[in-house]
Amino acid sequence: DTGVSQNPRHKITKRGQNVTFRCDPISEHNRLYWYRQTLGQGPEFLTYFQNEAQLEKSRLLSDRFSAERPKGSFSTLEIQRTEQGDSAMYLCASSLDPGSFNEQYFGPGTRLTVT
Amino acid sequence: AQSVAQPEDQVNVAEGNPLTVKCTYSVSGNPYLFWYVQYPNRGLQFLLKYITGDNLVKGSYGFEAEFNKSQTSFHLKKPSALVSDSALYFCAVSSLNTNAGKSTFGDGTTLTVKP
Numbered sequence: 001d002t003g004v005s006q007n008p009r010h011k012i013t014k015r016g017q018n019v020t021f022r023c024d025p026i027s028e029h030n031r032l033y034w035y036r037q038t039l040g041q042g043p044e045f046l047t048y049f050q051n052e053a054q055l056e057k058s059r060l061l062s063d064r065f066s067a068e069r070p071k072g073s074f075s076t077l078e079i080q081r082t083e084q085g086d087s088a089m090y091l092c093a094s095s096l097d098p099g100s101f102n103e104q105y106f107g108p109g110t111r112l113t114v115t
Numbered sequence: 116a117q118s119v120a121q122p123e124d125q126v127n128v129a130e131g132n133p134l135t136v137k138c139t140y141s142v143s144g145n146p147y148l149f150w151y152v153q154y155p156n157r158g159l160q161f162l163l164k165y166i167t168g169d170n171l172v173k174g175s176y177g178f179e180a181e182f183n184k185s186q187t188s189f190h191l192k193k194p195s196a197l198v199s200d201s202a203l204y205f206c207a208v209s210s211l212n213t214n215a216g217k218s219t220f221g222d223g224t225t226l227t228v229k230p
Contacts, residue, residue: 004158033217040222040223041222041223042119042205042207042220042221042222042223043159043205043220044220045217045218045219048217056217091158091159093159099209099217099218100147100209100210100211101147101164101166101209103149103161103164104159104161104218105161106151106158106159106160107158108156108157108158109158
């Protein structure tokens with residue numbers, strides 16, 4: 001399968017713990033995006049990479065959130081000191097350049113539950 | 116700032132009837148418009164996009180959408196609905212004027228096609 005993959009698919013953690021999610025984009029895509037989706041809402045932009053460079057971060061992304069894309073391949077999203085409000089579906093997507101008019105390919109998401 | 120409105124949370128149609136899922140947008144500059152579909156427990160899938168040219172664009176699974184610049188709308192349509200079209204549909208907008216062509220998504224419309 002050459003689509004976007006995300007791991008884990010589900011994560012249950014206790015408040016205050018750190019979690020890390022991984023996204024493997026389509027190999028030839030140099031754009032990689034992270035979104036957060038809650039019930040009844042569309043995906044909310046968190047951050048994006050062009051190759052290994054993180055070019056924009058939403059103000060939704062507090063200091064507890066960090067993302068990396070070493071070598072412009074897979075990406076990780078880490079949440080430190082998780083809070084119950086972090087419970088959501090975290091989506092990863094990738095696309096070709098330019099990002100404006102190329103469609104994004106989404107992974108299945110990682111569902112985070114903070115107890 | 117760019118935004119998308121999907122005024123209907125839910126659309127119900129009978130199988131075989133035409134369907135329309137509405138989307139209006141606000142953006143600075145020329146819009147690039149997208150429709151995505153999300154089936155239960157699946158990632159968002161690209162359906163179609165408008166970049167430039169013919170206002171009527173055709174996409175996957177028999178869907179089409181009409182770009183109307185004066186009404187700032189991009190409604191999704193299908194002449195004859197199938198039960199298998201039942202899903203959550205998202206409209207998204209981007210433009211060259213936004214940072215890196217970041218897409219903004221609507222909150223989604225749940226389409227239910229009844230046999």
